Amino acid sequence: MSGDETTTTPPVLRVRGVHKSFDGTAVLSGIDLDIASHQVVVAIGASGSGKSTLLKTINLLERVDDGQIFLKGDDITDPRVNVDSVRSRIGVVFQQFNLFPHLSVIDNVTLASRKVHGVARDEAEAEAERWLDRIGLRAKLKDYPDRLSGGQQQRVAIVRAILSKPELLLLDEITSALDPLLVGEVLDLVRDLKTAGATILMTTHEMSFARSAADHVVFLHQGVILEQGAPDAFFGAPTAPETREYLSRLHAG
Template sequence: MLLSCTDVRKVFGDHVVLDDLSLDVAEHEVVALIGASGSGKSTLLRCVNLLAEIDDGTIRLDGEEITDPRINADLVRRKIGLVFQSYNLFPHMTVLDNITLAPTRVHRRAADETRAQAMTWLERLGLADKARTYPDRLSGGQQQRVAIVRALVNSPRLLLLDEVTSALDPELVGEVLTMIRDLKSEGMTMVLATHEMGFAKQVADRVAFLHAGKVLEQGPPEQVLGDPTEPRTRQFLSRIIEAGRL
């Protein structure tokens, strides 16, 4: 397994956010995390990327326990890309500078190599002409695609996507979903937290339903989204259907 989360527990004060959660992700697999707000989806992604420290359990990447306190977190993050729902681009820096900042400053990669790789990604996405542009001159869809490029420039083993379409106007969602679909076709391993059930059904190899900090049900999209076995899953999806999001 590329990623193995075993009995992961995360507590904030008296609130248990992740409750002995276990989840495995194979290389080249796309796993969609679904569930109500507060179910633990975003916290799990932050724990995998070592932005939040777990209280118990283990997380392994390529067989290495990355939650070992002795681990070099910066080296781990070179293998993991994380994209937030808010783009988190620095407004005072150009698109190209936003993309290359962490690889050159934090990971000490050669600036020329990093910039060349960034431009390759921008060209693929039709954004090469925006390299010298500041974020406030871009649409929301363009900003989110730049944020994804920033996560990809280190050639990560694993890409984590946290509700990357939730802050976008509906007409801009398609731009980002097309990019994610293309990454899947190229074999990128991804774990994505999403409220876009239709998209999860199209792109995910497996859907995991989180409830109260646990993976309550998981399986192929057609099974979990079409014929769930758990009452909580059925209840959640019925609300999604009522809202017209499935």
């Protein structure tokens, strides 16, 4: 019985045959991707290859033209789906502008858990303080975002996303807008989340992070997954010429 359970448990995310065009131009051309529980999948690829669009279709910020996306077996691309309820199951952090500027750190991070998930203020704040303590920002909980460095803001944004206990975390270029000195502290927090068992789909240009922290790497090229694999195999011996060229351009740059 238990053996059957493991084989029948759906992955956290299942993307099947997803297509998306903008104004007649194909941006995603048949994406298939599975992410199992506790896996960290890193999507890489040149600018314009469709990485952000893929994340947006999963968060229902963009509707797919064709194909299906399942969250723990639920078809979230079904037009009858409740968009807010799907979004409440997914945590999202973007490159920048993640925090509400008019709310303090503590209000920023507890707002969703209180308003969307109905957690009592005391309970939400206690948990938020534990996380802020862990990332060294407990002293800043009454501050407004403009008093924080970019790296601190992104760590607060990540804490905000995980306090809602999302089934899936989408991180889109969360370190791209940061001073290089601040990138490490944000990526360290992502490593902590991985250790804590989070299921993550992220895009990044930080290849050393992808190599050391990802369970699986996918390379997008013109809207298709051209190559994918475990990081050691993927980075150690990429096979597609496009992958090699992309990686060598990064090293050259």
